[in-house]
Amino acid sequence: MKIGIPREIKNPEYRVAITPARAYQLISPGHEVFVEFGTCRGSSCDGADYLRSGATMAAQISARYPRRLEPDMDSQMSPHPEEADVHLAVQLGHVRLDFTACVTAALLFIQDCRDRCYPKHLAVIPDDSRRYPRLPNERLYLEP
Known part of the structure; x- marks a missing residue:
């Protein structure tokens, strides 16, 4: 499975979505983790920590992994509302x-x-x- 970790875009927000240690735990069983450049800006970790964990640094995650397929649809709406x-x-x-x-x-x-x-x-x-x-x-x- 490919997992993308985008940088935080809110200002001033310095938290990271996943730590290098957690990235390593995901990579160990065979998953691929991509971390966007700038993810660590202002936090206590840096890009080298992610590289040591086995993650791949990516120029832009949000362009490669769009958040929604259809921007006008509610993200909590079921694609099959007739199903449970x-x-x-x-x-x-x-x-x-x-x-x-x-x-x-x-x-x-x-x-x-x-x-x-x-x-x-x-x-x-x-x-x-x-x-x-x-x-x-x-x-x-x-x-x-």
């Missing part, structure tokens, strides 16, 4: 990511991950999924 939403948990090393997804997208996402040899890192959990962000690029799993 489920809570999808993804475990990447020691990092757990929780998402909301429609049933079809969740099942196709799980199948895609299992085909790529990540069978034990996914779970559909029967609880209130509304408190989690939607699965990024959920619509891509629904296209033929």
Whole structure:
């Protein structure tokens, strides 16, 4: 899986989305981590820390990984409102990511991950999924 870490664009904001130690934990099982230049500006880490962790520095993450496919759509709107939403948990090393997804997208996402040899890192959990962000690029799993 490719994971992009963009720099913070709010002013004055100096936090980083992921530390070099967490990047290493994601890279160890085989994921690729890309960190945008300028991510560490004003924080206690620097780009060399990310390079030592195995991450790749990138000129611009936001252009390579757009945040929305359709800018006028609400990011919390289901692409299949007639289907129930489920809570999808993804475990990447020691990092757990929780998402909301429609049933079809969740099942196709799980199948895609299992085909790529990540069978034990996914779970559909029967609880209130509304408190989690939607699965990024959920619509891509629904296209033929």
